[in-house]
Amino acid sequence: MVGFTIDLAGRVKNFDLPKNQPLIPLYEAVVNSIFAIQERQQKEAFNGKVEIEIIRDQQEIAKLEGIDRSINEITGFKIIDNGIGLDENNMKSFLQSDSTYRADKGGKGVGRFSWLKAFSKTCIESIFKDYSDNVLVKRNFEFSLDKAEIDDDLIEEKYIKENRTCVSLVDYLPTYRKHVNKNAETIAMKLMQHCMIYLMFPKCPQIYVIDDKKYNLNSMFEKKMYREPQNEVIDIKGESFELLHTQLQDATLGGSKLFLFANNRMVKGIDLNKEIVDLDKNIFDDKGYYYVGILSGKFLDDNVDMNRTSFDISENKEDEEISMEDIVQTAKTKVEGYLSEYLDDVRKNKKEYIRKYIRDKAPQFGHLLTYMPDSIDEIKPGLSDNKLDEELYKIKRKFDSELKKTNEEILRKIDVGVVNLAEYKEKFEIQFQKISEANKAALAEYVAHRKVVLELLKKGINLKEDGKFNKEAYIHNLIYPMRRTSEEIEYLSHNLWLIDERLAYSEYISSDIPFDNNPKEERTDVMILDNPVAVSDEDNCGREYETIVIIELKKPMRDDYTDSNNPLIQMLGYVEKLSTNKVADKNGRIIKVGKNTQFYLYAVCDITPSLKKIMSRSDLKETPDKMGLYKYHENCHAYIEILSFDKIINDAEKRNRVLFDKLGV
Structure with a gap:
C-alpha cells in the first residue's frame, strides 16, 4: 500500500475547474495518453492509439436495438491507450502533487486532480512492459477521495500481449454533468480543437471517440x-x-x-x-x-x-x-x-453597399462618408437596411457631437482673443466645410421626408384592399398629427407644406373649445376630426392677426355634401366665430380678429359631383388645371380654395421636383 504525499481532499477542493468546462478532465486524460505514447516511442517503434469511449446513463433509455442512445446523459469516459503505462517513474509522478516529471512537455503535475473535481472516482488499469524482465505487468487501482492509499501490487499479465492503460472517469458529479453536450460528434470536435497541435505531429497517435458511432479525430482533422x-x-x-x-x-x-x-x-x-x-x-x-x-x-x-x-x-x-x-x-x-484577399473583397463590397444605400435611400448620411470614414469602416458587413440605418444614425450623432464640441472650442478661443487668426485659418475652413455638409445632410433628410410623405398621400387616397377608402384620420394625421398641438410637435412633424409652402412654419392656434361651440362639451386641447383647423405664422401676443389660415380635411371620394353640410359653409362659419373675438387659442388667450385680418380657407377633398354642384352655385371658379376651385369672399376678407387630393399631389411634386432630382429620389 502506498499513499499520496499531499492532502488529496484539500488539493482537489482548491482545484479551480469552471462548471461550464466539464470536458477539461477528459482533455487532461487524453493528453496524458498522448504523452505516454510519445514516451514509449522513444524506446521502441509502434503505432500509437488512443480510444475514448463515451459512457451513458443506461437507466434513461434501455439499450435496445434501434434505440438512439445519444439522448442519454453522459456519465463518464474510458480513455484507453497503448503508451508507456504507469511504470515506476510514472507511478511515482502520479503520487506526487505538482510533479515536474513531464515539465519539459508542459506537464504541471496537477491534471489528474480535475478528475476528482468533476467525477466521483477514477479507476485505472495499466498493463505495461517491465523492461528489466521483459514481461508485461498490470497495475490496477481506484483513485478517489475515499481512499487515501492505493493498492500498488504488480501482477504479471500473461494473457495480453500489448501495452494497455485504461483510465475510467466514473460518474460525473451533477454540477458538471448538466453542462456536458450529449452529442458525441460535438465532443469529438471539441477534442480535435483541443488537440490540434498534436494532430499536426507526424507521429501523432490515432485518436478515436467511440459511441454508437466511431469518430477518428485524425481523419476528421485531415478532412x-x-x-x-x-x-x-x-x-x-x-x-x-x-x-x-x-x-x-x-x-x-x-x-x-x-x-x-x-x-x-x-x-x-x-x-x-x-x-x-x-x-x-x-x-x-x-x-x-x-x-x-x-x-x-x-x-x-x-x-x-x-x-x-x-x-x-x-x-x-x-x-x-x-x-x-x-x-x-x-x-x-x-x-x-x-486573410487580406478575402477581407479586402468584403470591405470593398461593404463600402459599395453603404454608398448605394446612402445615395438611394438615406442621403442625409452622405457627409459621413467624407468626415467619418473610420466609423463607417467599423460597420459590420451584411446588415439589413434597418440595421444599417441604425448604425449610420449612431455615427451621425457622434459627428454632430464632435462638430458641436469643436464649434464651442473655436468660439471659446475667439472670445479670449486669438493673437494670429491666420494660424487658425485652415482649421476654420475645415470646420465651416463640416458645418456646410451637415446642413446639406439635414436638408437632404427633409427632402427625402417630403418624397415619402407624397408617396403615402398617393397611397392614402386610393382604394384599400377591402374596397374602401381610408378614413379622414389617415389624411388628417399625415398632414397634421391628431390630438397634438404645436407645443407638442416640431414643425417637421407636420406636413402643411402639402397645401401651401407658406404653412411649413405655421403655429397651431385653433380654439381649445369644441368647434360646435357647445359649452356643455368638455374643454380639450385636441383637433376635432372633420372640423376646421386654424393656423398662423404669428404668435398670439394680444394684437390683431394679420392672417389666419383655416384648413378643412375630408375623406377621399366623399360624395354626400349638401347645401348645409359642406366644407365651404363650415369654414365660413369658423370665420364668423373668430370674428366675434370670443374664440380662445390653445392657451386660453383670445384670438383677436380685425377689419384687416386676411383669412385663407383651404378645403382638402376630392371634388365629387355633389360638391362641384354646390360650389358652382356659390360662384367658385375652376383653377386652370381644372383640379381645384377658388374664390375671394369680400365680406369675410377670405380667399377660398377647394383643393383636390390630385391637385395637392401634383402641385407638391412640381414644387419639389428640382429638389428630388438633385437628391436622386
Missing part, C-alpha cells in the same frame, strides 16, 4: 483542413510568439477563432468575429471554411495558471508589461494580413 497550415513568428514587446494559420471546413466552429495555447494545450479561445469587423460567419458560406489561429510561445507557457484554465496576464495595457490586449491586437493584425 477539415482546407489548406496546409502556415506558421508565422511574431514579436510582442520583445517576446517571441508563433502564430499558426489554419483554415478548417468545420461549420460547428460557428465562426473564426484564435486559440491561445500553453504547453501544447488550448487554454483560451478568442472569437475573431468580434475582434475583426469584416470577418464574420459569411466566410464559411463564401469560402467553405473558418479561419483558426493557434498562438503559442514561451510567454504563454510561463504565464498559464496551474490548472491550465486561464492565463495570469493583465487584460489591458500596463506600462511595459505584455497584456492580453497586446497579444490579441497583434495577432488580430497578423490574421488580417493572412
Whole structure:
C-alpha cells in the first residue's frame, strides 16, 4: 500500500475547474495518453492509439436495438491507450502533487486532480512492459477521495500481449454533468480543437471517440483542413510568439477563432468575429471554411495558471508589461494580413453597399462618408437596411457631437482673443466645410421626408384592399398629427407644406373649445376630426392677426355634401366665430380678429359631383388645371380654395421636383 504525499481532499477542493468546462478532465486524460505514447516511442517503434469511449446513463433509455442512445446523459469516459503505462517513474509522478516529471512537455503535475473535481472516482488499469524482465505487468487501482492509499501490487499479465492503460472517469458529479453536450460528434470536435497541435505531429497517435458511432479525430482533422497550415513568428514587446494559420471546413466552429495555447494545450479561445469587423460567419458560406489561429510561445507557457484554465496576464495595457490586449491586437493584425484577399473583397463590397444605400435611400448620411470614414469602416458587413440605418444614425450623432464640441472650442478661443487668426485659418475652413455638409445632410433628410410623405398621400387616397377608402384620420394625421398641438410637435412633424409652402412654419392656434361651440362639451386641447383647423405664422401676443389660415380635411371620394353640410359653409362659419373675438387659442388667450385680418380657407377633398354642384352655385371658379376651385369672399376678407387630393399631389411634386432630382429620389 502506498499513499499520496499531499492532502488529496484539500488539493482537489482548491482545484479551480469552471462548471461550464466539464470536458477539461477528459482533455487532461487524453493528453496524458498522448504523452505516454510519445514516451514509449522513444524506446521502441509502434503505432500509437488512443480510444475514448463515451459512457451513458443506461437507466434513461434501455439499450435496445434501434434505440438512439445519444439522448442519454453522459456519465463518464474510458480513455484507453497503448503508451508507456504507469511504470515506476510514472507511478511515482502520479503520487506526487505538482510533479515536474513531464515539465519539459508542459506537464504541471496537477491534471489528474480535475478528475476528482468533476467525477466521483477514477479507476485505472495499466498493463505495461517491465523492461528489466521483459514481461508485461498490470497495475490496477481506484483513485478517489475515499481512499487515501492505493493498492500498488504488480501482477504479471500473461494473457495480453500489448501495452494497455485504461483510465475510467466514473460518474460525473451533477454540477458538471448538466453542462456536458450529449452529442458525441460535438465532443469529438471539441477534442480535435483541443488537440490540434498534436494532430499536426507526424507521429501523432490515432485518436478515436467511440459511441454508437466511431469518430477518428485524425481523419476528421485531415478532412477539415482546407489548406496546409502556415506558421508565422511574431514579436510582442520583445517576446517571441508563433502564430499558426489554419483554415478548417468545420461549420460547428460557428465562426473564426484564435486559440491561445500553453504547453501544447488550448487554454483560451478568442472569437475573431468580434475582434475583426469584416470577418464574420459569411466566410464559411463564401469560402467553405473558418479561419483558426493557434498562438503559442514561451510567454504563454510561463504565464498559464496551474490548472491550465486561464492565463495570469493583465487584460489591458500596463506600462511595459505584455497584456492580453497586446497579444490579441497583434495577432488580430497578423490574421488580417493572412486573410487580406478575402477581407479586402468584403470591405470593398461593404463600402459599395453603404454608398448605394446612402445615395438611394438615406442621403442625409452622405457627409459621413467624407468626415467619418473610420466609423463607417467599423460597420459590420451584411446588415439589413434597418440595421444599417441604425448604425449610420449612431455615427451621425457622434459627428454632430464632435462638430458641436469643436464649434464651442473655436468660439471659446475667439472670445479670449486669438493673437494670429491666420494660424487658425485652415482649421476654420475645415470646420465651416463640416458645418456646410451637415446642413446639406439635414436638408437632404427633409427632402427625402417630403418624397415619402407624397408617396403615402398617393397611397392614402386610393382604394384599400377591402374596397374602401381610408378614413379622414389617415389624411388628417399625415398632414397634421391628431390630438397634438404645436407645443407638442416640431414643425417637421407636420406636413402643411402639402397645401401651401407658406404653412411649413405655421403655429397651431385653433380654439381649445369644441368647434360646435357647445359649452356643455368638455374643454380639450385636441383637433376635432372633420372640423376646421386654424393656423398662423404669428404668435398670439394680444394684437390683431394679420392672417389666419383655416384648413378643412375630408375623406377621399366623399360624395354626400349638401347645401348645409359642406366644407365651404363650415369654414365660413369658423370665420364668423373668430370674428366675434370670443374664440380662445390653445392657451386660453383670445384670438383677436380685425377689419384687416386676411383669412385663407383651404378645403382638402376630392371634388365629387355633389360638391362641384354646390360650389358652382356659390360662384367658385375652376383653377386652370381644372383640379381645384377658388374664390375671394369680400365680406369675410377670405380667399377660398377647394383643393383636390390630385391637385395637392401634383402641385407638391412640381414644387419639389428640382429638389428630388438633385437628391436622386
